[in-house]
Amino acid sequence: MTRSRVIHRTLRGAPPPIAIAGHGVWLTAADGREVLDASGGAAVSCLGHQHKRVVEAIQRQVGTLAYAHTSFFSSTPAEELAEMLVGHEPGGLAYAYFVSGGSEAIEASLKMARQYFVETGQPSRTHFIARRQSYHGNTLGALALGGNEYRRAPYAPLLSNAFSHVSPAFAYREQRTDETEADFTARLAAELEAEFQRLGPDTVAAFVAEPVVGATAGCVPPPAGYFRAVRDICDRHGALLILDEVMCGMGRTGTLHAWEQEGISPDLQAIAKGLGGGYQPIGALLASARIVDALRDGSGAFQHGHTYLAHPVACAAALAVQQVIRDDGLLARVRQQGDLLDQRLTERFGNHPHIGDIRGRGLFRGMELVADRASKQPFDPALKLHARVKQAAFDRGLGCYPSGGTIDGVRGDHILLAPPYIVSDDEIDIIVTRLGAAIDDALTGITA
Numbered sequence: 416m417t418r419s420r421v422i423h424r425t426l427r428g429a430p431p432p433i434a435i436a437g438h439g440v441w442l443t444a445a446d447g448r449e450v451l452d453a454s455g456g457a458a459v460s461c462l463g464h465q466h467k468r469v470v471e472a473i474q475r476q477v478g479t480l481a482y483a484h485t486s487f488f489s490s491t492p493a494e495e496l497a498e499m500l501v502g503h504e505p506g507g508l509a510y511a512y513f514v515s516g517g518s519e520a521i522e523a524s525l526k527m528a529r530q531y532f533v534e535t536g537q538p539s540r541t542h543f544i545a546r547r548q549s550y551h552g553n554t555l556g557a558l559a560l561g562g563n564e565y566r567r568a569p570y571a572p573l574l575s576n577a578f579s580h581v582s583p584a585f586a587y588r589e590q591r592t593d594e595t596e597a598d599f600t601a602r603l604a605a606e607l608e609a610e611f612q613r614l615g616p617d618t619v620a621a622f623v624a625e626p627v628v629g630a631t632a633g634c635v636p637p638p639a640g641y642f643r644a645v646r647d648i649c650d651r652h653g654a655l656l657i658l659d660e661v662m663c664g665m666g667r668t669g670t671l672h673a674w675e676q677e678g679i680s681p682d683l684q685a686i687a688k689g690l691g692g693g694y695q696p697i698g699a700l701l702a703s704a705r706i707v708d709a710l711r712d713g714s715g716a717f718q719h720g721h722t723y724l725a726h727p728v729a730c731a732a733a734l735a736v737q738q739v740i741r742d743d744g745l746l747a748r749v750r751q752q753g754d755l756l757d758q759r760l761t762e763r764f765g766n767h768p769h770i771g772d773i774r775g776r777g778l779f780r781g782m783e784l785v786a787d788r789a790s791k792q793p794f795d796p797a798l799k800l801h802a803r804v805k806q807a808a809f810d811r812g813l814g815c816y817p818s819g820g821t822i823d824g825v826r827g828d829h830i831l832l833a834p835p836y837i838v839s840d841d842e843i844d845i846i847v848t849r850l851g852a853a854i855d856d857a858l859t860g861i862t863a
């Protein structure tokens with residue numbers, strides 16, 4: 416195929432190959448190529464492809480009830496999915512609002528936070544604080560919230576100034592050599608406190624962060640104590656804590672929610688990718704009881720909505736995905752296979768002259784490429800090393816998720832790996848072998 420009417424991500428050159436099938440962690444292209452999808456697309460495919468139980472659940476639902484508008488009806492899969500996710504009120508989260516993806520979940524969380532303060536007599540709370548090098552989605556509210564300069568730049572005149580940004584909790588790039596981890600955490604907390612003071616603490620609605628930063632920085636876990644410190648600052652000033660677990664949540668880091676490893680919980684949480692594992696487009700806003708109760712006692716409704724809220728087929732798919740994760744003990748498997756992947760990456764790249772950092776949690780691992788390990792100097796962005804690695808990997812039958820702009824939206828290259836939770840030991844070996852060859856291939860010519 417040389418011509419396509421689809422607006423693809425790249426408008427130049429040949430259209431991307433057609434994917435015709437998937438099985439387990441593998442994707443098949445129309446030309447017969449088999450690609451090991453080591454990033455589950457964009458950290459989406461947590462169960463791989465053709466999981467029988469999920470496929471059957473979708474077929475059953477679509478054959479029974481495809482759609483019913485949420486202004487008239489609820490549906491059994493939506494009720495059961497909500498019950499499964501928040502029936503036991505994890506960390507105080509007690510209600511779920513089902514949307515069609517991550518950006519929609521973020522938009523809903525911003526609007527629910529705002530409405531909460533309007534209805535509890537605090538209309539002055541209009542500011543949201545997030546972090547540079549964060550990504551929260553591409554719709555205008557989510558884009559304004561995010562701190563990825565590259566993605567924001569063309570749309571800057573359309574983005575609300577209700578959003579401001581503090582430093583990311585990105586130890587490899589931000590922690591000073593004379594600082595301990597505790598010093599670093601304290602400095603970040605002081606900066607957040609200063610931002611509250613600059614804006615006026617009673618004008619801040621919420622602080623928003625990814626517990627483990629995904630696409631823009633490449634699997635960056637926080638320093639110890641960071642989220643306890645920000646939870647404390649939010650509480651002291653009466654602001655909400657919104658966690659974006661669209662990419663790092665639903666088991667990806669080895670616990671169902673990444674915040675479980677931080678000793679805190681959010682007031683509002685966005686989830687998406689691993690919720691439906693790619694079987695259907697679905698995201699969700701999870702909300703604490705106090706927020707939903709305030710809306711119930713106030714206007715009586717969340718003033719929001721989309722046509723495909725709580726889509727029955729999407730909810731049935733997500734319910735089946737989450738049941739498989741639970742029934743097959745996949746969280747333990749994420750931790751086990753994540754440790755193995757980390758070990759294999761360290762063996763292969765620990766002494767590589769151009770891998771500066773290997774990081775992440777569970778089956779959510781990132782590697783940062785540097786021109787010089789000692790100075791951490793990145794490659795010239797004009798080389799587009801990340802794109803070269805992606806192509807070289809794809810040519811070897813490996814799908815991975817490299818990006819540029821790791822440091823500041825322009826400089827820096829990283830590779831993100833997020834294989835399905837079912838990835839085998841042998842497949843991990845294939846990932847590391849193919850990735851090693853792809854990186855060395857991409858570097859040839861640049862470093863020669």
Ligand SMILES: Cc1ncc(COP(=O)(O)O)c(C=O)c1O
Nearest residue numbers: 516517518550551552629661662
């Ligand atoms: C942390 C985070 N938030 C939000 C989004 C947006 O999700 P979606 O692309 O489903 O709109 C993404 C997507 O990559 C993400 O990684």
